[in-house]
Amino acid sequence: MKLALNNLLVLAGLLALWQLAVSLLHVPPYMLPGPLVVGNAVLHRFDTLAHSLWLTTQAAALGLAASIIVGVAISLVFAQWRGLRRLLFPYTILLQTVPIVAIAPLILMWAGSGVTSVALVAFIICLPPIIANTTQGLISVEENLLHLFLMHNATPSQILLKLRLPNALPNLFVGVRISAGISVIGAITGELFAGSSRVGEGGLGYSILYASGQLETDYLFALVLAASSLGFVFFFIGMFLEWYFLHNWHESNRSEIPE
């Protein structure tokens, strides 16, 4: 509580410093708007801003959810067939190193503009962290636990679902936390190329491009603020889910030991 208060004080201090610098140095607002001007832009164009935010949220959430589902499915396959894993795992890393900015226009060309292709861009950059982390968790099971299951004549699917999958949950959530942040970046990158059905109206990425072209620097800052907040919210939802599923048993969430 006290920490949160201090955090807010730091924020207020930084904003005041920013405003002071802009006012004292007479920086023109199209170069660098002060926080008051940005706040004004947020209030005046709230509806458009909220609409853009909503479009981006949808695309990012869709991409993230799909990457979790597909990523976990791929990891389960990798965990079950070691040969296949060795064969294909390097390519999931490759997926991560592909410059998404170069690929995004192609994806839009292939899949058409709209929320689907924007979500697809988010999906592509969210997938590798999910696969890498989940696979790691699925395959690093303590040998004795495996023997315990074998002594009970457990079937391969029982070992996968009752041992490997819960064992991988902490790793999966590390992946989710990473991907939650970058899903927003992915969606915005997609929107940079997605165009819009109406001039001046689209997701955050499209609006950033538009505002920048029109030299609406104050609105640009408002958009950046919205995008960052969205990433933040996604990250915290990921954290909350992690806490919700792990706080009972996992060491990373150990709070206190009763007795």
Added chain:
Amino acid sequence: MVTPEITIEAVAKQFRTGALALKNITLNVDKGEFVSLLGPSGCGKSTLLRIVSGLTAPSSGTVTVNGITPLDARDLISFIFQDATLLPWRTVEENVGLGLELEHVPLPTRQKTVSKMLELVGLTHVAQRYPRQLSGGMKMRVSIARALVSRPKILLLDEPFAALDEMSRDRLNEELLRLYLEQLWTVLFVTHSVAEAVFLSSRIVILAPHPGRIAHIVPIDLSWPRTAETRASKAYEDQVASVSRLLRSVQTSTGGIE
């Protein structure tokens, strides 16, 4: 003549590295016997236990459990590991019920059996806790409860109490014996503690290392039931002393402890 519950016939085990872990082990364990495998590290006692459980195959020789192969006899066997090997994401209750769950025992039966077992080992009050909230001794008791819940005929224990402090270890030894006399298992128990082996066993097999082989077989003729008082008796102390002497001779004749 009654056939032994566990027969180990000329068993050898060579690891992939080429090291010979066990050489020409022949041992029979009768129904209801409590046999301890005692020896310095490197004598292959844990490997032998794993061979009996079917988790490892011998390089040569045969093992039968209840007249059939260890793999076929898994329903009769419960294995207790050195660490408690609990699933951290399951409560005590869910951990104990694991075996039954894997065998598709319906939930109501499972719950009944589990709660009865928790009562037997005195864990009812922690049924809803997670393993991380338990002490080492408690975790081990959960592990034992989990092994007993499937009503095994044969118990294989791999240094189950090695990581515990002496007091918890003594108490768990007493509890184990109480249950043993009730349930009449056949027990194969790996340990490196002479005191523990003497207290628990009807027979102690002392193994020598490099390669692992049987050096001595010592029958322990302390009267049953054995309790905390047994440890204070002269007979017990004599047995501990003589087994210690044999164990020391095994260690010195092979160059001592590494």
